[in-house]
Amino acid sequence: MAVILLIGLIGVAPPTHVRAYDTPDDGGGSIMVEWHLSQDDAILDGYEIYRSNDGDVYEKVGFIGRNRTRYEDSNTEDGENYFYKVVALKDTLKMYSQASQPVMSSPQWFDLPKLNILIACVIFGGLILYFVYHARKGKELYIRKIAGLQAIDDAVGRATEMGKPILYTTGTGLIGDIATIASLNILGEIAKKCARYDTQLINPHLDPIVYTVAREVVKESYTQVGRPDAFDPDSVYFITDLQFAYAAAVSGIMVREKPATNFLIGWFMAESLILAETGASTGAIQIAGTDRVPQLPFFITACDYTLIGEELYAASAYISKEPLLLGAIKGEDLGKLIIGAALIAGSIIGLLTKLPILNLFK
Amino acid sequence: MNISLDPWIWISALLTVSIFSFLYRDNPFYRFAEHIFVGVANGWAVTFYWHNILVPSLFDPLFRRGQLLLIIPFIIGILYLTRFIPRVSWLVRIPIGITMGYYVGASIPADVQAYIIKQTQGTILTSQNFQAWNAGNMGVVWSIILFVGVICTLSYFYFSKEHKGVLGITSRIGIIFVMIGFGAAFGYTVMARISLLIGRLQFLLGDWLGVIH
Numbered sequence: 235m236a237v238i239l240l241i242g243l244i245g246v247a248p249p250t251h252v253r254a255y256d257t258p259d260d261g262g263g264s265i266m267v268e269w270h271l272s273q274d275d276a277i278l279d280g281y282e283i284y285r286s287n288d289g290d291v292y293e294k295v296g297f298i299g300r301n302r303t304r305y306e307d308s309n310t311e312d313g314e315n316y317f318y319k320v321v322a323l324k325d326t327l328k329m330y331s332q333a334s335q336p337v338m339s340s341p342q343w344f345d346l347p348k349l350n351i352l353i354a355c356v357i358f359g360g361l362i363l364y365f366v367y368h369a370r371k372g373k374e375l376y377i378r379k380i381a382g383l384q385a386i387d388d389a390v391g392r393a394t395e396m397g398k399p400i401l402y403t404t405g406t407g408l409i410g411d412i413a414t415i416a417s418l419n420i421l422g423e424i425a426k427k428c429a430r431y432d433t434q435l436i437n438p439h440l441d442p443i444v445y446t447v448a449r450e451v452v453k454e455s456y457t458q459v460g461r462p463d464a465f466d467p468d469s470v471y472f473i474t475d476l477q478f479a480y481a482a483a484v485s486g487i488m489v490r491e492k493p494a495t496n497f498l499i500g501w502f503m504a505e506s507l508i509l510a511e512t513g514a515s516t517g518a519i520q521i522a523g524t525d526r527v528p529q530l531p532f533f534i535t536a537c538d539y540t541l542i543g544e545e546l547y548a549a550s551a552y553i554s555k556e557p558l559l560l561g562a563i564k565g566e567d568l569g570k571l572i573i574g575a576a577l578i579a580g581s582i583i584g585l586l587t588k589l590p591i592l593n594l595f596k
Numbered sequence: 597m598n599i600s601l602d603p604w605i606w607i608s609a610l611l612t613v614s615i616f617s618f619l620y621r622d623n624p625f626y627r628f629a630e631h632i633f634v635g636v637a638n639g640w641a642v643t644f645y646w647h648n649i650l651v652p653s654l655f656d657p658l659f660r661r662g663q664l665l666l667i668i669p670f671i672i673g674i675l676y677l678t679r680f681i682p683r684v685s686w687l688v689r690i691p692i693g694i695t696m697g698y699y700v701g702a703s704i705p706a707d708v709q710a711y712i713i714k715q716t717q718g719t720i721l722t723s724q725n726f727q728a729w730n731a732g733n734m735g736v737v738w739s740i741i742l743f744v745g746v747i748c749t750l751s752y753f754y755f756s757k758e759h760k761g762v763l764g765i766t767s768r769i770g771i772i773f774v775m776i777g778f779g780a781a782f783g784y785t786v787m788a789r790i791s792l793l794i795g796r797l798q799f800l801l802g803d804w805l806g807v808i809h
Binding site: 348350351352354355358376377378380408409410411412415443446447449450473474475476478479480482483485486489490504507527528529530531532534535542543544545548563564567570571573574576577578580581584585591592595596 | 615618621622626627629630633634636637638640641676679688689692695696698699700702703704705707708709712713714716717719720721722723724725743746747750751753754755756757758759774777778779781782784785789
């Protein structure tokens with residue numbers, strides 16, 4: 235009671251040394267405000283941040299709890315001057331700090347803390363371009379056998395002999411997912427086999443853009459093997475963009491059309507087990523592949539063959555023998571060696587010296 | 597027992613039971629629920645995209661507020677529809693190329709940061725990483741296990757050589773680590789799925805039939 239009375243009589247100390255500066259390494263539209271804690275920080279509710287364009291009229295732009303000395307105002311106009319005050323708040327008591335120096339936000343061209351990402355992208359990109367160049371020159375690039383891929387020919391052949399269709403789903407990923415792109419590459423190769431053997435392909439989709447791309451991929455494959463007439467535009471179709479409605483529909487297709495082979499290759503979420511179990515119950519051969527770690531155990535459990543993680547990316551190169559894809563796999567392999575070497579070298583440096591080695595990977 | 601009188605609860609419950617009937621076999625009830633599900637999902641999606649994306653982000657700014665630069669994404673979007681006109685259907689490849697290029701360009705730096713840079717940082721053997729396990733002296737042991745696991749798993753995904761000799765040994769150890777990881781993920785995900793099932797059963801037995809509270 236006495237403390238409250240005392241606070242009421244003398245107020246609380248305001249924060250000091252308020253400093254505002256353009257948020258570094260960003261795309262603009264943001265100013266960082268810093269201050270020294272109020273001497274009464276322990277009893278405060280927190281700090282209110284006020285902003286002004288002219289230094290006279292201030293408006294509240296944010297609130298942050300006590301024991302905090304920094305606030306990011308991410309709603310500023312680039313090129314406009316702003317003044318900031320920080321207010322120590324206790325119930326209805328407010329103590330204003332001195333105003334900061336004027337500051338304006340601006341965008342930066344480079345995000346310097348992410349320089350290591352740029353270097354990694356340049357190294358890996360350079361390696362891939364190097365191997366693609368050599369692959370295009372006709373150099374033989376070796377890729378080891380991958381079990382699931384050996385089964386693709388058998389699976390397509392089985393469907394052809396049984397006179398049943400092949401179901402291929404790219405999962406529920408968007409076009410930006412690398413697994414989806416890898417899946418579309420594999421779809422192209424499987425579509426070629428379907429075209430050659432005159433096997434029916436069923437390719438239902440969840441995402442309209444992936445569907446549009448897949449349709450072009452399949453159409454192109456039929457054209458490449460000289461069977462454009464055999465391409466059925468209705469074989470590649472959009473169902474719905476709701477995950478479980480899609481799973482329900484594809485499950486229905488599996489039990490009604492009874493495909494001889496199901497390819498579940500791409501980006502999957504919870505529908506993976508629904509699809510894999512339904513497919514297994516129909517007696518179809520199932521070849522699955524994804525880079526989604528939580529879904530891989532379900533595929534391994536319920537499918538005949540599973541492409542694990544990066545095997546999926548390697549698969550499209552292995553099947554197609556395309557120089558571009560082979561070069562990419564070779565580049566990635568060398569990248570893995572570099573990562574392994576970086577881990578070993580980094581660990582030796584980290585254990586034997588006091589150099590801040592981890593800062594290189596922030 | 598206190599059966600619900602709310603017609604929406606009844607509709608939800610009957611559709612849920614219809615979907616569950618697939619566990620027995622494909623049947624007309626499942627087919628009915630499946631088609632309703634897909635139809636409603638598509639109807640919802642069309643109205644969602646129209647009211648939350650197309651109108652506020654494109655049509656209003658372009659046609660009402662005169663933000664003429666938006667004509668570019670508008671035309672790119674329209675090109676998706678050219679596939680319905682066979683003579684100019686090749687134009688669909690333009691928006692496909694732009695979309696794929698944009699998404700891949702945006703995702704590669706993010707993936708490099710999340711899956712390469714950060715994982716490398718977390719795997720390197722340093723005293724700082726030993727403490728990150730918050731396991732006392734065992735932090736060293738866990739860090740070494742993680743380090744060996746990462747190196748061996750990397751070797752499993754090395755495609756340029758046959759898995760023989762030293763590479764055969766490390767890749768075999770690597771796949772063991774991978775399978776242990778899958779086992780943990782399997783258990784964790786099954787638990788999550790069971791909780792989803794419990795949620796549906798609570799709805800059926802509680803909200804609908806009133807058997808449980």
